Amino acid sequence: MKKTHLLRRAGLLGAVVAGVVLAGAVPASAAAGDGSAYGVKADVKLLGADAVQAGPFSAASTAGPEKMSLAxxxxxxxxxxxxxxxxxxxxxxxxxxxxxxxxxxxxxPLLEGALGKVGVKLIEAKCSATQKGVQGSSTFAKADLGSLGEIPVTPAANTTLKVGLGDINVATVILNEQIKNKDGSLTVNALHVKLLGAALQPLGSGDVIVSSATCGPAGLPMPLASGAGLWIAFGVLGAIAVPIGTRITRNRRRATA
Structure with a gap:
């Protein structure tokens, strides 16, 4: 009776572990995380000029191509x-x-009439999404925004600067703009110039974005029954099966003796 009981127990445990492996083989219901990035995008209508819609330039995506560059x-x-x-x-x-x-x-050049010389040596946006959440940041190297003065190397999220021409507010400059999207992803626009098109439209209307990155939400981790996860499952099965098999063998020897 004891030997039969142990055999049944071994079979039950084996079935449980096999069930875990099979459960891991079921496709995840949530789509894997997505990410994208681009360098420049413009959609503006300047006073006395044709509308300009350009970009996104050097666009990369987790769907491919994952890396892009432009001179x-x-x-x-x-x-x-x-x-x-x-x-x-x-x-x-x-x-x-x-x-x-x-x-x-x-x-x-868009802002030089209002601010004087405007230039930045390097503008970078980055983000990351893990199972713990999504975060992002922006970096500015050697930034000169004319009459707006110096800006931090790593501005706080959604730092907003007003651009005036005389008594008229003609544009807004947003540094390290961070937008939480409805799908749980985060978009980081390192530099976003918004032409307000107010009053007599001394500049125009529209948007210019420099260095943008979007992340997440993170996808599900690797399923248990795929790749390395499958070997982990078999390792668990082996760890359980070996002690049980040893006990059954010992009981058989005792019964024979």
């Missing part, structure tokens, strides 16, 4: 930028997502 962007009267490098990637095992965009040697 230069020149939008006359709006923006001039040097090298752009972007990246968006997803870790298949952890589900983590990371994106970043860097744009070098940025000038904004």
């Amino acid at each position: 230069k962007v020149d939008l006359p009267g709006i923006l001039v930028a040097g090298a752009i490098n972007t990246e968006a990637k997803r870790d298949a095992e952890s589900g983590a997502v990371s994106s970043k965009a860097s744009t070098a040697d940025v000038r904004l």
Whole structure:
């Protein structure tokens, strides 16, 4: 009776572990995390000029291509930028997502009438999404925003600066703009210039974004029954089965004796 009981117990435990392995093979119900990044995007209508819709330039995505680069962007009267490098990637095992965009040697002729010379050596946006949450940041190297003065290397989220021309507020400059999207993802726009188009529209209307990264939410970790997860499951099965098998063998020997 004792031997039969142990055999049944071994079979039951084996079935439980097998059930765990099979459960892990069921496809996840949530889609894997997504990420994207780009260097420059403009959608503006300047006073006395045609509307300009350009970009996103050097766009990367977790869906591919994961890395992109561009030597230069020149939008006359709006923006001039040097090298752009972007990246968006997803870790298949952890589900983590990371994106970043860097744009070098940025000038904004768009704002020079109101602020004087405006230039930044490097503008970078980055974000990351893990099972703990999503976070992002922006970095500015050697930034000169004319009459707006110096800005921090790493501005606080959604730092907002007003641009005036005489007594008229013509634009808003947002540094390290962070937008929480409805799907749980986070978009980080390192620099966002918003032309307000108010009063007599001394500049115009529209938006210019430099260095943007979007992350998450993170995807589910690697399923138990795929890749390394499958070997982990078999390891658990082996760890349980070996002691049980040893007990059954010992009982058989005692019965024979």
